[in-house]
Amino acid sequence: MKQLSLEDLKKQSIRYIKGVGESRLSLFKRLNIxxxxxxxxxxxxAYEDRSIIKNIADLQDGELCSFEGTIVSNVNVTRPRRGMTxxxxxxxxxxxxxxxxxxxQHYIKNSLTVGANYxxxxKVERKFNKLQISNPVFEKIDNTQSHNNGLKKSLKxxxxxxxxxxxxxxxxxxxxxxxxxSFxxxxxxxxxxxxxxEKYNLADIMFSLNEIHFPKTELDKDMARYRLVFEELFLLQLGLLSYKNIATAERxxxxxxxxxxxxEFIKSLPFELTNAQKRVFKEVEQDMESNNIMNRLxxxxxxxxxxIIAVLALFKAVKCGYQGALMVPTEILAEQHYNSVKPLLEKFDIKVELLSGNQSKKQKQVVFEGLKNGTINVxxxxxxxxxxxxxxxxLGLVITDEQHRFGVRQRSILTEKGRNPDVLVMTATPIPRTLALILYGDLDISIIDELPPGRKPIKTYSVNESMRERINNFIRETVQAGQQVYIVCPLVEESEEIEAKSAVVTAEDISKNVFKDLKVGIIHGKMKxxxxESIMRSxxxxxxxxxxxxTIIEVGVNVPNATLMVIENAERFGLAQLHQLRGRVGRGGTQSYCILFNxxxxxxxxxxMKxxxxxxxxxxxxxKDLEIRGPGEFFGTKQHGLPELKIANLYKDLEILKLAQExxxxxxxxxPGLIKNKKLKQYLAQHFGEKATLS
Structure with missing residues (x-):
């Protein structure tokens, strides 16, 4: 019997499957097939379970189901208007x-026979206290045979x-x-x-593929799904373990x-550390003082x-004779960190420099030389x-901020510039702990679960269009009080298919009409x-x-004077994203607000919204975001440089996940070297990079 690998399947076009051809190939491509x-x-x-037959008396309003019955009237055809029967x-x-x-459905009149069973x-509906079913699929029953043998299509x-x-x-x-x-x-x-x-009772791969698509029973479907979910999570975990081994290759x-x-440095800080910050830094410090390479989130x-955790770790690294690097996703954020971190460290003779894309060649050259000869510490x-x-x-310490903006490989490139440097990864995207173990399976995890004192909770309100004028008045009052406002839109430009406010149209409207007497700026991802940088700085x-x-401002600059966040079409954002956006205000001592237009x-x-x-x-x-939307939208593994999850639901499949990790x-x-498992080794190399190995 001929044997094919998963990689062989990727080389075979679906064009030659009966029913596809050139014309339908483009339709399937729309679905990334x-x-x-x-x-x-x-x-x-989802699945339509047509296998359970109910009595007509037991049918419920709104349910999708199967029932068996006898035709007791002729088909009555009416034409209420032209073009409709x-x-x-x-x-x-x-x-x-x-x-x-x-x-x-003109064929119906000649398709049903009075007295015959079908x-x-x-979908069943109850109208005027009577049951009806619209556009049902049906199949005639051969009464001489049992249901299971006599029906080809319906009971599936x-x-x-x-x-x-x-x-x-x-x-x-x-x-x-x-x-x-064809298989x-x-x-x-x-x-x-x-x-x-054998250990985890996994079904055969071909059985699983057949039964996940066309299950004979509910049990077969569950067995198939368990196998395929396990496989996805097992391979993901192997990949993450291999990343951890790349990071700690020389142990x-x-x-x-x-x-x-x-x-002395902690006492010099212009604020007192919270208990959570003290606890997390203690975990970081223990990692740094151990023989192992730190890999901490x-x-x-x-x-x-x-x-401040990053600053404390950088201070420790430099005072022990090493250099430190802090990588952030945007130039303006890099500049913000530079301006806040530099004065804290320079008091202790630590030289801090900035390196970003918008610097001149000459400025960059000075930084390159300082890093190479060691005169620049951070x-x-x-x-x-x-x-x-x-x-x-x-280089002894590598820190990446807002990790979800960087792929795992980018982190690896930076760590390779040192000899086994410690790695600290930071994110403000709150991820439930179990999920974090997956997404950052190559990292130990610390959580700062306490806000600094004096932070006022942001008051958040969900409103509809009827409140537009009132909210506009509130925006004006906020600006007149000397504070600033963010208005966030989901799209850059108008789209015919999606009715949502675009940033460009909104900016034009409010600058020319609603707030023409106020200073309005616009920023979006398509700008250079x-x-x-210029708009954000202004x-x-x-x-x-x-x-x-x-959403470009989702991860961003600290503007303490911004006290109001208005989000248009809030229903188009995930909860975690709305929370990130809301976090742009409330950074000063003034009460801040977030208005969600739903x-x-x-x-x-x-x-x-509630x-x-x-x-x-x-x-x-x-x-809650995971519960409501599922993990597909919550995080796309692609942006992390990891293979896509096609069937596993990280919220519902936590038990399978634990087994897959094990x-x-x-x-x-x-x-460890995957000597006995060459197929796995090949898979890791293709999906996680050539260096991915468990040794």
Whole structure:
């Protein structure tokens, strides 16, 4: 029997599957389906269970279900208006009666026979206290055979796929069946080692692919899903373990000594550390003083004071004879950190410099030379730090801020500029602890769960369009009181398909009409870097009163004078993102506000806005975000440089995740170089980089 690997499937186009061809290939490409692998791993989002037959008397309003009945009337066809026909028929069983209705289905009249029995499937509605079902699918029953043998189509569990225009569910199902049929005489290579499959009771790969798409029973579907979820999380965990091993390849880290000046430095700070900051720095310090390489994630809510942990770690590194680097995602954030960190460290003879893309060649050259000869102790910069031209004399500590803006590989490039430097990663995107273990599985985790004293909770309100004038008056009052305002929009430009306020249109409207007497600025991702920097600097310096922006300001500059955040089409943002945006205000001593314009009447949208109004705790909000939306939108693994999760739901599959982690660690211990598991080694190299290995 011919054997194929997963990689072989990626080389086979779906064009030649019966029913696809050149014309439909472009439709499938819209769904990111280009090859056999993409198609077979295009998992259903839900299922229609047509296998359970109910009595008519037990049918509930609004449910999708199957029932069996006898046709007890002729098909009645009416034409209420031109271009519309309605076909009605009465169906009865021993418990009750229901009316089946079809719209513009001309074939119905000749398809149903009075006195014959049929299975129907569709959505049941109760209207005027009578049951009806609209546009049901149906199949005639051969009464001489049992249900299981006599029915070909109706009594099945059918997959429901995410779709696109011109690709019906029936068409996707047909193509999927054709694809699976082509594997009848082919064995698909199983990437998971046999001992792991046996220990964790994992089903065969071909069984799993067949049953996840077209399950014979609910139990088969569950077995298939368990296997495929386990596989995704197992491979992800192996990859993360390999990253950890890349970071600690030579095992021996820098063993920092106690710094006698540390206590004096902490006393010199213009504020007192919170208990949470003291606890987290103690964890960092213990890592730095151990023989192992530090790989630690510091999570803290917006405004919890993560930066000072970085400063303390940099101080320790330099006082022990090493250089430190702090990498941040934007130039303006790098500049902000530079301006706040430099005066704290320079009092203790630590030379701090800035490195960013907008510096002149001459300025950069001075920094390059200072880092290479060791006269610069600490550098704060953007992606410019990972360029080949940057060399360090003795890099001992690497810190990345707002880690979700950097891929894992970018972090690796910077660490390779030193000899096993310690690594500290910081993020203000609150992630539930269990999830953080996945996303940052190569890191130990510390959480700053306390805000500095004096911070007033931001008052948050959800409003609709009827409050527009009142909110505009509030914006004007805020500016007249000498404070500044953010107005955030989800889109840069208007879109025909999406009705949402765009930053460009909103800025034009409020600057020319609503607030023409006030200073309005606009900032969005399509602007050139120097334009963005210039606008942001003007806002920070108070030259702009109202800044209209896209989510570009989500991670950003500290403007204590900004006390009002207005978010247009708030329903289009995730809760975690709304919380991040809200964190741009409330940074001074003045009471701050966040106004959420919700243009949706859906129950889910109202529930999300209610959560935002009731809580200022980012960890609570991120948990709720996961619950409501699922992890697909919550974080895309792609931006972290990790393979995409196609079936695992990190909120619902935590138990499988723990087992997958356990299995991955088992392989890492038993076969560290993956000598016995060449397929896994090949997979890691392709998805996590050539250096990815468990040794």
């Amino acid at each position: 280009n090859n056999f692998f993409d198609l077979l791993t295009y998992y259903p989002k 309605i076909s009605k028929v009465s169906v009865q069983d021993s418990t009750g009666k229901i009316t089946a209705i079809w719209f513009n 299975i129907f499937y569709g 569990i059918l997959p429901v796929y995410p779709s696109t225009k011109d690709l019906s569910q029936n068409l996707i199902r047909t193509i999927m069946q054709e694809a699976l049929k 009848n005489n082919i064995e698909l290579e199983d990437i998971i080692p046999k001992e792991i499959r 021996q880290g820098i063993k920092y000594t106690k710094s006698y000046e540390m206590e 510091v999570q803290g809510d917006v405004g919890s004071g993560k930066t 550098v704060i910069g953007t992606h410019a730090l990972i360029e080949d031209t940057v060399e360090f004399l003795n 870097s120097n334009e963005k 806002f920070k310096d108070g030259e702009i009163s109202i800044l209209v922006s896209t 243009q949706s009447n859906s129950k889910v949208s109202k529930e999300r 959560i935002m109004a009731q809580s200022n705790d980012g960890f609570v909000i991120s948990e 299995g991955a660690k088992e392989i890492a211990i038993k076969d």
